[in-house]
Amino acid sequence: MxxxxxxxxxxxxxxxxxxxxxxxxxxxxxxxxxxxxxxxxKVDRLQTLGVRALKGSLSDHxxxxxEAEAHDVVIHTADADDLPxxxxxxxxxxxxxxxxGKRLIYVHTSGTGVLTDGAQGEHIExxxxxxxxxxxxxxxxxxxxxxxxxxxxLRASEQGDVLAYLVLPSxxxxxxxxxLAQPPLSVSNPLSQQIPLKVKAxxxxxxVQVGSVGPGxxxxxxxxxxxxxxxxxxxxxxALKGSIGEGWEGFYFGExxxxxxxxxDSAIGKILYEQGIAETPQVKPFTPEEVEELLGTYLGTNSRxxxxxxxxxxxxxxxxxxxxxxxxxxxxxIVASLFK
Numbered sequence: 001m002x003x004x005x006x007x008x009x010x011x012x013x014x015x016x017x018x019x020x021x022x023x024x025x026x027x028x029x030x031x032x033x034x035x036x037x038x039x040x041x042k043v044d045r046l047q048t049l050g051v052r053a054l055k056g057s058l059s060d061h062x063x064x065x066x067e068a069e070a071h072d073v074v075i076h077t078a079d080a081d082d083l084p085x086x087x088x089x090x091x092x093x094x095x096x097x098x099x100x101g102k103r104l105i106y107v108h109t110s111g112t113g114v115l116t117d118g119a120q121g122e123h124i125e126x127x128x129x130x131x132x133x134x135x136x137x138x139x140x141x142x143x144x145x146x147x148x149x150x151x152x153x154l155r156a157s158e159q160g161d162v163l164a165y166l167v168l169p170s171x172x173x174x175x176x177x178x179x180l181a182q183p184p185l186s187v188s189n190p191l192s193q194q195i196p197l198k199v200k201a202x203x204x205x206x207x208v209q210v211g212s213v214g215p216g217x218x219x220x221x222x223x224x225x226x227x228x229x230x231x232x233x234x235x236x237x238x239a240l241k242g243s244i245g246e247g248w249e250g251f252y253f254g255e256x257x258x259x260x261x262x263x264x265d266s267a268i269g270k271i272l273y274e275q276g277i278a279e280t281p282q283v284k285p286f287t288p289e290e291v292e293e294l295l296g297t298y299l300g301t302n303s304r305x306x307x308x309x310x311x312x313x314x315x316x317x318x319x320x321x322x323x324x325x326x327x328x329x330x331x332x333x334i335v336a337s338l339f340k
Contacts, residue, residue, distance in 0.1 A: 002029055002030055002031055002032045003030065003031050003032070003072050003073060003240060004031075004032045004033075004034070004070070004071040004072045004073070005022070005031050005032070005033045005034070005071060005072065005073045005074075005075060005236075006033075006034045006067045006068060006070075006071040006073070006074045006075070007019055007022075007033055007034065007035050007074075007075045007077070008035075008036055008058065008064075008074070008075070008076045008077060008078040008085075009036075009076070009077035009078035009079075009109075010035035010036065010037065010046060010051075010053075010180075010187070010188060011037050011038075011039070011042055011187055011188050011189065012077060012078060012188060012189050013172065013176060013181075013188070013189045013190070013191060013192060013193070013225065014077040014109060014169065014172070014225070014228065014229065014232075015035075015075075015077035015078065015188065016176065016178070016180045016181055016187065016188020016189065017176050017178060017180075017181075017188070017225050017226065017228075017229035018075060018077060018229045018232045018233065019033065019035065019049075019051070019180060019188070020176075020178035020179065020180050020181075020229070021229050021230065021232075021233050022233065023049060023050070023051075026049075026050050026051060027050055032052070033051040033052065034051065034052040034053075034054065034067060034071065035051050035052070035053045035054070036053070036054050036055075036056045036057065036058075036063075036078075037053055037054075037055060037056075037187070038055070038056070038057050040055055042187045043055050045185055045186075045187045046187055048185075049180075049185075054067075058078055058079055058082050058084075058085035059084075059085075061084060061085065061087075061088035062088070064085055064088035064089050064092065065088045065089070065091045065092040065095070066092065067092065068088070068089040068090075068091075068092025068093055068096070068104060068106075069092040069093070069095045069096045069099070069104075070092075070096075071104070072104070072105060072240075073104070073105040073106075073107065073236065073239070073240070074089050074092075074093070074104060074105070074106050074107065075107045075232065075236065076089060076106070076107070076108050076109060077109045077232075078109075080108075080109050080110050080111050080113075080146045080149060081145075081146060081148075081149060082149070083148055083149050083152060086108070086149045086152055086153060087152060089106065090106070090152065090153065090156045090161060090162060092104070093106060093156065093161050093162040094156070094161040094162075097160070097161055097162075103160070103161070103162055103163045104161075104162045104163065105162070105163045105165070105236075105239045105240065106153065106156075106162045106163065106164050106165065107165045107167060107232065107235055107236060107239065108149075108150075108153050108164065108165070108166050108167070109167055109169065110146045110149070110150050110166045110167065110168045111145070111146055111168050111169055111170070112129075112168050112169070112170040112220070112221055112253060112254075112255070112303045112305045113144075113145040113146055113298055113301075113303060114140055114144045114145055114146045114147055114150065114168065115129045115140070115144075115303045115304065115305060116144070116145060116298055116301035116302065116303045117301055117302050118301065119214075119217075119218045119300060119301055119302050120213060120214045120218075120297070120300040120301075121212060121213040121214025121215055121216050121217055121218050121261065121262075121285075121300040122214050122215065122217060122218075123217055123218070123302075124217060124218060124219050124260075124302060125218075125302035125304065127304060128304040128305070128306055129253075129304060129305050129306070130253075130305075130306040130308050131168070131251040131252060131253040131305070131306070131307060131308055131309040131310060132308045132309045132312070134248050134249065137248060137251055138248065145298065150166060153166065154166075154247060154248060157246060157247035157248075157250075158247060163239060163246045163247075163250075164246055164247050164250055165235050165239055165244075165246055165250040165252065166250060166251050166252065167228075167231060167232055167235055167252045167254065168251065168252065168253050168254060168305070169223055169228045169254040170220060170221035170222055170223050170253070170254055170255050170303065170305060171192075171194045171195075171220045171221065171222045171223070171259070172192045172193070172194075172222075172223055172224070172225050172228055172254075173192055173195065173222060173223070173224055173225070173319075173323075173324050173327050173328075173331070174192070174224045174225045174226065174319065174323075174327050174331075175190050175191060175225075175327070175330055175331055175334065176188065176189075176190040176191075176225050177190075191331065191334065191335065192225065192331070194220075194299065195264070195268075195328065195331050195332070195335070196331070196335045197295065197299070198210075198211075198264070198265070198268060198295070198299065199268060199272075199331075199332050199335040199336060199339075200294075200335065200339060201286070201290070201294035201295050202268065202269075202272065202278070203272075203277070203336065203339045204294055205290070207278075207279045208272065208277055208278045208279060209269070209278055209279065209280055209282070209283075209284045210265050210266075210268045210269035210272060210278060210281075210282075210283050210284070211265065211283065211284055211285060211286035211290065212261065212262055212265045212283050212284075212285050212286065213261065213285070213286060213291055213295065213297070213299050213300030214285060214300055215262065215285070216260065216261040216262030216263075216265050216283070216285075217260065217261075217262060218260070218261050218300060218301060218302045219258045219259065219260050219261070219302055219303075219304060220258060220259060220261065220302070220303045221253070221254075221255035221256075221257065221258050221303060221304065221305045222255070222256060222257055222258065222259055222320075222321065222324050223254040223255060223256050223317060223319075224256070224317065224318065224319035224323065224324075224327075226318070226319070227254070227256060227315075227317035227318060227319055228254040230315065230317075231252060231254055231310055231315050231317075234310075234313055234314055234315055235252055235313070238313050243313075244313050245309065251309060252307070252309055252310045252313075252315075253305045253306065253307035253308075253309070253310055254307065254310065255305040255306065255307040255310075256307070256317035256319065256320050257320045257321040257324075258304065258321075259321060259324060259325075261299065261300075262283065263325075264328070265283045266281075266283055267325055267328050268328065268332055269281040269282060269283050271328060271329050271332045271333070272332065272336065275333060275336065277336055
């Protein structure tokens with residue numbers, strides 16, 4: 001029998017890229033995949049790919065519970081911070097365990113935002129979190145970004161209700177080129193979050209000028225969209241074999257190097273200036289009011305991660321720091337063209 005997978009977020013950046021990698025195995029009969037979409041036209045387009053597509057959203061908790069109970073695996077990529085949605089999936093997993101005695105494999109998308117500090121762009125924090133260091137992982141404050149959902153999933157793992165695997169992407173870069181993200185299908189988002197957020201915040205300033213949070217001396221990890229999608233597939237395969245760690249031993253960081261935020265700000269400023277959009281390539285720090293209104297404070301934080309466990313299961317990311325900066329012009333120009 002093929003393995004049944006319930007994939008949330010197929011119309012998103014990460015989920016669409018994961019589904020694109022799974023499709024050859026779907027077509028070969030190895031996997032049967034169920035997806036969700038809010039848009040009826042996207043439901044129809046997803047079904048042309050040989051997947052079972054349902055109209056629904058993360059607010060449809062009974063649907064999430066039902067589908068989680070009915071499937072072997074849930075890969076949840078839609079929203080790292082939607083606790084009620086995660087709880088509905090966990091309830092489905094518990095019901096599955098109680099009904100047939102088999103634990104749901106739950107692959108959840110968290111993020112290295114959970115590792116952030118309060119630097120406000122002023123400095124590089126010395127702590128580097130490693131995904132094999134359980135003591136470090138347990139020490140993360142309950143108030144950290146993504147943490148309430150992560151802890152709920154880990155509690156369910158400890159109680160024996162699900163087998164939990166947490167994938168933590170960092171700053172994801174690269175325009176998604178797979179067929180789900182490009183015409184004529186265009187069912188999934190081709191763009192990342194952090195770079196577009198910074199570009200949109202810049203374009204809202206009058207006159208247009210790229211900004212930083214403080215001096216921008218803070219750092220974040222980076223990972224290409226194709227590499228992080230590949231990590232999800234590796235975690236799925238390892239989970240099905242029972243050959244990789246789960247629960248507190250089941251954190252998998254998506255990291256292939258780090259970058260300093262001021263480097264990205266400077267690159268964005270140069271690109272927008274060369275496009276005739278910004279009046280100057282120079283970086284001007286955002287005011288505290290602009291940070292609160294346009295960005296949120298997390299882009300002024302440090303997030304430092306080392307993907308030791310991910311690499312131990314065979315993950316070999318192809319794209320690093322140099323590729324990150326090479327990818328910026330395409331993404332910045334696309335976001336600027338879409339800005340309203």
